[in-house]
Amino acid sequence: MAAGTSGTPVGVTVRIQAQDFDIAGEIEALTGGRTDIGAVVSFTGLCRDEGGRLSALELEHYPGMAERAIRAIAEKAVTRFELCGITAIHRHGAIPPGGNIVLVVAAAPHRQAAFDGASFLMDYLKTDAPFWKKEHLKVGGAGEWVSAKDADDEAKAKWAEALRQSGQ
Structure with missing residues (x-):
């Protein structure tokens, strides 16, 4: 784990799983006992x-590669936005209407x-994760x-331009 601006370890959690996830439980796992967090x-x-x-x-993925791609994006988000932590969970398999896909x-x-860290991760995940x-x-x-949507590529392009302008 890297250390955040306060010296507290930064958590990066990435999982790809078939089973549903518990949103409240994942938020608690990321934030529990932390006093350096002001926003989630x-x-x-x-x-x-x-x-x-x-x-x-039906969602299929490339095992191993998908996790690495999402982790790389998450780590960029932590660095770029000075996050205290980030969690990304993506499901695979058959998901019924109304079911959770990604957190x-x-x-x-x-x-x-x-806000920026979550948006950045989602915009890159939609285009770069297999x-x-x-x-x-x-x-x-x-x-x-x-098929992939043009709007997803456009959202990613905005972040790429912002990163280029900031020198990151």
Whole structure:
């Protein structure tokens, strides 16, 4: 673990798992007993079903590589935003509509750093972590593989430009 600005160890937790996660428990694991944290931002991505046709979203990943990619992004976020800690959990397997897919929790001395750290991690995770999504439909079985969205690339590009301008 690296040390934060207060000298307290910085926690970086990255997990990829099939089972659901406990949001409150993950926040407590990151922040419990810490007095250097002034803000916590959490983001939970859910399986969306527009139109009521989805039975599940299947998420596949490249084991080992996905964890390394997310950890590298998380460590950049800790350094860039001077976070006290960050947690990233991404599920794989078949996830029903309304089910949790991803959790990001960023802790920092101040709110803007926590917001920026969580947003930075999500924007890079959406483009750089090796995950593939396939829709399974209620009628007709397997649907299409889900393509990456231009908006995700644009969000990442904004961070890349900000990092370039700051010399990081």
